[in-house]
Amino acid sequence: MQFMLLFSRQGKLRLQKWYVPLSDKEKKKITRELVQTVLARKPKMCSFLEWRDLKVVYKRYASLYFCCAIENQDNELITLEIIHRYVELLDKYFGSVCELDIIFNFEKAYFILDEFLLGGEAQDTSKKNVLKAIEQADLLQEVKYLTDPKTGTSLIYDNPDISLSLTLSLLPCSLCYDLQNVDFQIHLFPGTVH
Amino acid sequence: PVPSLHQSHLLRELIRTIRTARTQAEEREMIQKECAAIRSSFREEDNTYRCRNVAKLLYMHMLGYPAHFGQLECLKLIASQKFTDKRIGYLGAMLLLDERQDVHLLMTNCIKNDLNHSTQYVQGLALCTLGCMGSSEMCRDLAGEVEKLLKTSNSYLRKKAALCAVHVIRKVPELMEMFLPATKNLLSEKNHGVLHTSVVLLTEMCERSPDMLLHFRKLVPQLVRILKNLIMSGYSPEHDVSGISDPFLQVRILRLLRILGRSDDDSSEAMNDILAQVATNTETSKNVGNAILYETVLTIMDIKSESGLRVLAINILGRFLLNNDKNIRYVALTSLLKTVQTDHNAVQRHRSTIVDCLKDLDVSIKRRAMELSFALVNGNNIRGMMKELLYFLDSCDPEFKADCASGVFLAAEKYAPSKRWHIDTIMRVLTTAGSYVRDDSVPNLIQLITNSVEMHAYTVQRLYKALLDDISQQPLVQVSSWCIGEYGDLLVSGQCEEEEPIQVTEDEVLDVLEGLLVSNLSTPVTRGYSLTAIMKLSTRFSSVNRIKKVVSIYGSICLQMYSHSLQALFCRNDSTVVLSKSSLFYRFNLHVLYYLVSLLFQANDLLDLLGGNDVVPVIQTTLPTKPASAGGELLDLLGDLSLSSRTSLSLSPFLSLTHSFTFFLSTVITIHATNTTEADMTEFVFQAAVPKTFQLQLLSPSSNMVPALNQGSVTQVIRVLNPQKQQLRMRVKLTYTHKGSPVQDLAEVNNFPPQSWQ
Numbered sequence: 001m002q003f004m005l006l007f008s009r010q011g012k013l014r015l016q017k018w019y020v021p022l023s024d025k026e027k028k029k030i031t032r033e034l035v036q037t038v039l040a041r042k043p044k045m046c047s048f049l050e051w052r053d054l055k056v057v058y059k060r061y062a063s064l065y066f067c068c069a070i071e072n073q074d075n076e077l078i079t080l081e082i083i084h085r086y087v088e089l090l091d092k093y094f095g096s097v098c099e100l101d102i103i104f105n106f107e108k109a110y111f112i113l114d115e116f117l118l119g120g121e122a123q124d125t126s127k128k129n130v131l132k133a134i135e136q137a138d139l140l141q142e143v144k145y146l147t148d149p150k151t152g153t154s155l156i157y158d159n160p161d162i163s164l165s166l167t168l169s170l171l172p173c174s175l176c177y178d179l180q181n182v183d184f185q186i187h188l189f190p191g192t193v194h
Numbered sequence: 195p196v197p198s199l200h201q202s203h204l205l206r207e208l209i210r211t212i213r214t215a216r217t218q219a220e221e222r223e224m225i226q227k228e229c230a231a232i233r234s235s236f237r238e239e240d241n242t243y244r245c246r247n248v249a250k251l252l253y254m255h256m257l258g259y260p261a262h263f264g265q266l267e268c269l270k271l272i273a274s275q276k277f278t279d280k281r282i283g284y285l286g287a288m289l290l291l292d293e294r295q296d297v298h299l300l301m302t303n304c305i306k307n308d309l310n311h312s313t314q315y316v317q318g319l320a321l322c323t324l325g326c327m328g329s330s331e332m333c334r335d336l337a338g339e340v341e342k343l344l345k346t347s348n349s350y351l352r353k354k355a356a357l358c359a360v361h362v363i364r365k366v367p368e369l370m371e372m373f374l375p376a377t378k379n380l381l382s383e384k385n386h387g388v389l390h391t392s393v394v395l396l397t398e399m400c401e402r403s404p405d406m407l408l409h410f411r412k413l414v415p416q417l418v419r420i421l422k423n424l425i426m427s428g429y430s431p432e433h434d435v436s437g438i439s440d441p442f443l444q445v446r447i448l449r450l451l452r453i454l455g456r457s458d459d460d461s462s463e464a465m466n467d468i469l470a471q472v473a474t475n476t477e478t479s480k481n482v483g484n485a486i487l488y489e490t491v492l493t494i495m496d497i498k499s500e501s502g503l504r505v506l507a508i509n510i511l512g513r514f515l516l517n518n519d520k521n522i523r524y525v526a527l528t529s530l531l532k533t534v535q536t537d538h539n540a541v542q543r544h545r546s547t548i549v550d551c552l553k554d555l556d557v558s559i560k561r562r563a564m565e566l567s568f569a570l571v572n573g574n575n576i577r578g579m580m581k582e583l584l585y586f587l588d589s590c591d592p593e594f595k596a597d598c599a600s601g602v603f604l605a606a607e608k609y610a611p612s613k614r615w616h617i618d619t620i621m622r623v624l625t626t627a628g629s630y631v632r633d634d635s636v637p638n639l640i641q642l643i644t645n646s647v648e649m650h651a652y653t654v655q656r657l658y659k660a661l662l663d664d665i666s667q668q669p670l671v672q673v674s675s676w677c678i679g680e681y682g683d684l685l686v687s688g689q690c691e692e693e694e695p696i697q698v699t700e701d702e703v704l705d706v707l708e709g710l711l712v713s714n715l716s717t718p719v720t721r722g723y724s725l726t727a728i729m730k731l732s733t734r735f736s737s738v739n740r741i742k743k744v745v746s747i748y749g750s751i752c753l754q755m756y757s758h759s760l761q762a763l764f765c766r767n768d769s770t771v772v773l774s775k776s777s778l779f780y781r782f783n784l785h786v787l788y789y790l791v792s793l794l795f796q797a798n799d800l801l802d803l804l805g806g807n808d809v810v811p812v813i814q815t816t817l818p819t820k821p822a823s824a825g826g827e828l829l830d831l832l833g834d835l836s837l838s839s840r841t842s843l844s845l846s847p848f849l850s851l852t853h854s855f856t857f858f859l860s861t862v863i864t865i866h867a868t869n870t871t872e873a874d875m876t877e878f879v880f881q882a883a884v885p886k887t888f889q890l891q892l893l894s895p896s897s898n899m900v901p902a903l904n905q906g907s908v909t910q911v912i913r914v915l916n917p918q919k920q921q922l923r924m925r926v927k928l929t930y931t932h933k934g935s936p937v938q939d940l941a942e943v944n945n946f947p948p949q950s951w952q
Contacts, residue, residue, distance in 0.1 A: 013256055019326060021293050028258070044555045046520040075492075076525060077485035078445045081435065103213075104206050106256065107249055110285055115318075118357040119325040121394050124387035125442045126432045133350065137315045140277040 001079070001120030002054060002069045003030075004113070006102065009063055011035045014102050015109055019120040038067055048076050059083050063099045085127065086116055092131055111137065205249045212257075225259050236267055245271060245279050248286050255289060265290050265297050272304045277316065280308070284319045293329035302332050309339040314350055317343070321351070325358035333362040337369050344376040349385040356380070356391035360398045370399055370406070381416050386433055386440055389420070393446040400453050411454050414461050418468045421447045425475060436480045448472070448489040455497030462498040469494055473506055484514070484522050488529070495533050505540055508533070512544040520556055527551060527562035534569045545570050549579070552586045557593075564594060568601040576609040580619060588626050595630035599623050603635060613646045614692060617653050625660050628667025636672050643677060652692040654681040659696065661706055666715045672723045675710060678703060679727025683734040700735045704728065708744060865910045867900050871932070875900040878930040880910055885923055889915035900930070922946040 006015035013035075018027060037051060038058050049056050051069070057079040058067040066083045070076070089112050090097040094105070102109045115137070116122065116130050124130050208228065215221035232247045248267050255261035268290060271283025291298040301323075308320035321343065324336060340362055343355035363370045373395070380392035400407040424439045433440035451469075455462040472490050477483040487510055494507040514526030530548070534541045548570065551563035564586065571579045580602065587598045602623050610616035620639060624631065643653050657674035665671055678685065682703055688695035710716050710724040725745070732741045869875050878898045884890045895910035916922060924946075928939040 013258075016256070016289075021327065021329075023292070023294065042555075044520075046524045046556050046558060048521060048524055049558060073449075075445055075449075075485060075489050077481055077488050077521065078442065080521070081441060081482055081485060104209055106253060107205075107282065107285060111281065114285075114322050114326075118322050118354055118391075119361045121357055121360070121391065122442055123353050123357060123391060125390050125440050126386060128432055129387060133315070133318075137277070137281070137318075140313070140315055141281065143277065 001074070001082075001117070002071065004069075004117075005031060005034065005065075005067045006109075007035050007065050007067070008099060009039070009065070011039060014064065014099065015106060015113070017110070017113060017117075034067065034069075035065075038065055047080060057083070061087050064102070082117075082122060085122075086113065088127060089116060089130055092127070093134065205246055205253065208250050209253055212254075221257075222259075225254050225257070229254065229259070229263075233263060236263070241274075245274075245276075245282050249282050252282075252286055252289055261290055265295070269297070269300050269304070272301060272308075277313075280316060280319055284323045288323055288326055291327070293327060293332075298327075298329060299331060302335050305332070306336055306339060309336065309343065314348060317351055318354055321354040321358045325354070325361040328358075328361060328365065330365045333365045334369070337362050337366070337372060341372055341376055344373065349383070349388050352383075353385070353387040353391045356388065356395045360395050363398055363402065367402060370403060373399070374406075374409075381413060381420065386443055390440075390443045390446060393417075393443070393450050397446070397450045397453060400450070407453065411458065411461055414451065414454055414464050417447050417451055417454075418465055421451075421468055421472070425472060435482050437477055438482055438486065441482045441486055444472075444486050445489045448486070448493050452493035452496050455493070457498065459498050465493075465497070466499065466503060469499070470503060470506065473503075473510060478513075481519065481521070484517070484519075488514075488525050491529060495529070495537075504537060508537055508540040508544070512547060515544060515547045515551065520554070520559060523551065523554070524556070524559050524562070527559060527566060531562055531566050531569070534566060538570075541566075542570055545575065545579075549582045552582065557591070560590065561594065564590075564598060564601070568605060571605045571609060573609045573611075576605065576611060577615075580605065584619070584622055584626075587623065592630065595627045596632055599627050599631045600635065603638070607642070613649050614652070617643070617646060617649050617656070621656050621660065624667065624670040624673060625664070628664075628670035631667075631669040633669070636669050639669075639673050640676050643673070644680075649692070650681045651684040651690045651695075653677060654685050655690045655693070655696055658685055658698070658703070658706070661710075665710060665713055668717055668720050671710060671716065671720050675707065675720070675723040675727040678707065679723075679730040682727075682731050686735070700731075700737050701740075704731070704735075704737065704740060704744070707731075711744075863912050863914065865895075865908075865912065867908045867910075868904055868906075869900040869902055870904055872902050873933045874902045875930040875932050875937075878908055879928070880908075881927040881929075882912060883925040883927075884914060885920070887916075887918045887920050888922070891915070 002018075002020045004015070004017045005013065007013050013031060016027070016031065022030070034051060034056065037049070038056070041049070041058075047057055047059055049058075053072075054069045055072065055074065055076060056067060056069050057076050058065055059080060060066075066087065068079055068083060070079055087097070090102070090109065093108070093112055094101040112130070112134055115133050116124070124133075212221060212224055215224055228250065232251060235243055235247055244267055248264055248271060251261045251264040251267075255264075264286060268283045268286035271279040272287065274280060274283065287298070287301060291301070305320045305324055308316050309324075311317050311320070321340070324332065324340070328336070340355055340358050343351050344359055346352055346355070359373050359376075363373070377392070377396065377399075380396070381389065383389050383392065396410055396413070400410055421444060424444055427439060429437075430439050433443075435441050438444070448469075451465050455465055469490055472486065473494070476486050476490075478487065491507040491510050494503050499507075508530075511526045511530050514522045515530075517523060517526075527548070530541055530544070545567075548563055548566050551559055552567065554560055554563065564583075567579065567583060571583075583598065583602055583605075587595065587602065590598060602619065606616055606619045610619070620642070624639075643650070646653070654677045657670075657677045660670060661674045661678075682700075684690075685696075685703060686698055686700055688697060690696075707724045707728050711721055711728075716724070728741055729745055732738055732745075735741070865880055867878065867880070876899050878895075878900050880892075880895065882890060882892065891913040893911045893913070895908055897908055900906070900908050914922060914924075924943045926941045926943060928937075928941075930937055
């Protein structure tokens with residue numbers, strides 16, 4: 001895959017992931033042209049079109065167009081499945097995802113995409129694994145420091161049991177970037193404080 | 195009023211606020227204000243708000259606003275020890291930095307550290323970023339780290355390292371070798387993520403290096419086994435998609451098998467059974483199953499598969515064509531197009547389904563169906579196929595018509611069952627899609643008609659009738675004009691055998707052709723065709739006077755249009771032809787001019803052509819050739835003339851009359867003025883006077899400045915009408931300014947060569 005674009009029916013860009021090096025100017029030009037081309041398509045047309053020397057695969061989910069540019073040797077039909085898998089991941093994560101979720105939480109949409117695809121290819125074909133990784137990474141955001149500033153030792157252990165207890169002791173809270181200087185108490189085992 | 199945006203505002207609040215903007219201007223104002231606040235925050239080196247500010251910047255960047263001043267901030271975030279910072283920092287790097295900027299190299303060290311971080315999610319971020327946008331230098335520096343991670347037992351990291359390695363290899367192919375040891379037991383993994391990414395890595399390596407390909411061929415049995423397990427194994431909830439176990443992995447394995455089996459008999463044989471199994475057992479009710487079948491078909495067609503398997507593959511494509519899902523139909527047509535040459539007979543069996551796809555609503559499907567249909571036309575099915583294709587031509591979108599028309603002509607030429615059928619088919623195309631026919635088809639069609647001798651009468655009659663209906667389609671009009679010019683005698687004598695001959699008089703025919711000359715719908719090329727047709731009829735028809743009148747009126751108009759072109763042609767000093775400014779016009783008209791001139795100069799006596807002598811000159815019906823070389827041919831032609839067309843009269847040291855030739859009743863003279871003095875001659879005007887019985891026409895000069903020291907010249911064309919064929923005399927007056935003072939020069943020219951006015 002060379003790039004993926006998400007845009008609304010009015011042509012507003014909601015996400016852009018580029019797997020090939022291009023200048024900002026070129027990206028803007030490609031985006032503008034491709035968005036125009038796809039929006040001009042009628043509902044009865046198929047999901048594939050040839051554009052420049054690439055194959056473009058697109059699918060509309062509610063008010064959002066998911067559009068991928070793939071190379072000639074790539075399989076168009078499985079690309080549709082890749083798009084669908086990404087939508088499923090978003091849906092599971094946000095709980096019945098809609099365009100507004102992606103607008104207001106665009107960075108999370110990127111995080112999920114980056115956990116699913118790497119360099120344009122699928123990293124993991126298991127929905128469960130991708131979602132679990134995202135969940136764990138989100139939890140990691142709640143921790144103040146990854147390593148002890150004085151000793152440099154890691155404060156996080158990649159032990160699934162410990163992560164589990166982390167979940168239990170923390171209240172679920174939405175990720176906001178303004179909670180500063182609040183010390184979290186991480187209970188690794190019931191009763192002890194690290 | 196624009197609400198003030200304090201930097202402590204949350205990212206979501208900013209998004210909400212910006213979305214309330216009612217106009218682009220309002221949005222821009224908000225953004226500018228926020229950017230200013232963010233900039234000053236960056237300047238203050240504020241660690242607390244850096245993450246949030248970069249996130250805000252990324253949002254604004256997505257809206258299309260510049261965000262380059264955040265690039266360094268991303269680097270600072272990446273270096274932070276907070277996961278939140280790293281996450282946003284790496285995201286920012288992937289969105290704002292690209293490998294063209296030196297800034298991105300500063301990331302290298304951070305990424306190196308993070309690749310060795312104790313937290314796998316941090317390592318993951320580093321691998322992802324490197325694998326997405328790492329430059330060649332970065333890849334070179336960090337390849338070792340990636341290779342290390344490729345050997346780890348942590349499947350979370352291993353799968354990412356594999357894809358990162360793919361990117362490294364793409365950027366720096368020489369590094370491929372170093373990943374070879376790590377690939378040793380990649381396929382023994384149970385983890386599907388690692389398996390999938392490993393197969394991608396192996397595919398990349400095999401595609402890039404024939405040595406690698408040879409080396410990895412031994413993996414075929416293992417790949418076959420994995421694929422078999424996927425198909426045979428029961429339901430696995432983790433990897434199931436609509437009843438199929440890990441279709442993504444299946445597709446990638448099939449693709450790798452394709453590369454390994456290509457041009458290798460043994461490997462192809464080893465995968466034969468599993469391919470047949472997948473082809474017959476895969477559920478086809480959903481897209482996911484069809485995706486696997488599609489990849490299977492591609493593999494079967496590309497490796498050295500036995501014929502039974504190939505037929506199986508083509509039949510799958512045939513079934514795809516009947517699928518309700520247009521996407522499936524689309525890939526079927528694309529694949530069939532690739533295979534129609536090699537498996538022609540197998541594809542022929544699906545011909546009727548393919549032809550049905552001509553009626554599809556999707557433009558891409560229609561186009562492919564059309565291409566495929568033409569590829570399938572042969573001597574046996576020509577009549578039926580042509581019927582469908584002509585019907586398609588009638589109703590298809592304009593974007594198809596030109597290609598379809600060309601395709602029909604080609605197919606007709608190859609497989610026409612009879613000459614009559616052939617002519618009828620051409621007629622059909624010209625009358626229904628005549629304006630879309632390519633320009634170069636016209637000479638080809640003319641050639642074709644010429645060669646079908648027994649059909650001449652029929653052809654000219656049908657084309658004449660077509661002209662009566664519609665003169666807007668230029669290719670039709672051109673071919674028809676040409677035909678009438680050639681076979682007009684057959685037309686008026688009513689000699690048609692194929693159908694009821696029509697009654698038409700010479701005057702009626704000339705009415706039609708003259709109508710073309712004056713019509714607004716006719717292009718200059720078309721006018722040329724009709725004029726030459728009229729001229730040709732002077733030897734076939736008896737109403738010569740009428741023709742004479744028409745030709746003299748329109749002939750001189752043509753000449754006026756061409757005079758500048760002629761000027762350019764004749765006034766050249768070297769072997770390159772100088773084109774006039776309107777070269778397109780020039781090109782299109784030149785071939786007509788060529789025809790006109792060739793026609794006229796074939797005759798020994800110009801005026802006898804129209805005078806109705808006993809000796810009727812044979813008019814060679816040469817076809818108009820491509821305009822591109824017409825210039826050279828024209829001059830060669832003129833070089834062969836018995837009429838001396840090149841004369842040179844020196845009136846004065848700097849003025850000469852050159853290149854005159856007679857055209858009908860007029861003489862065209864080109865004036866060529868040069869200046870050997872040291873000063874330019876400005877405001878140069880040439881005037882001429884002739885005796886009363888003559889008429890003179892001066893066309894505009896090339897300029898009014900004759901440069902000093904022979905650095906250039908002024909050319910001017912004059913036309914002299916000499917109906918009484920009297921001896922040509924001319925009085926010439928030159929006025930110009932030289933070295934500041936006005937000069938006037940008078941001269942009389944009496945020594946024009948007799949050929950120029952007789």
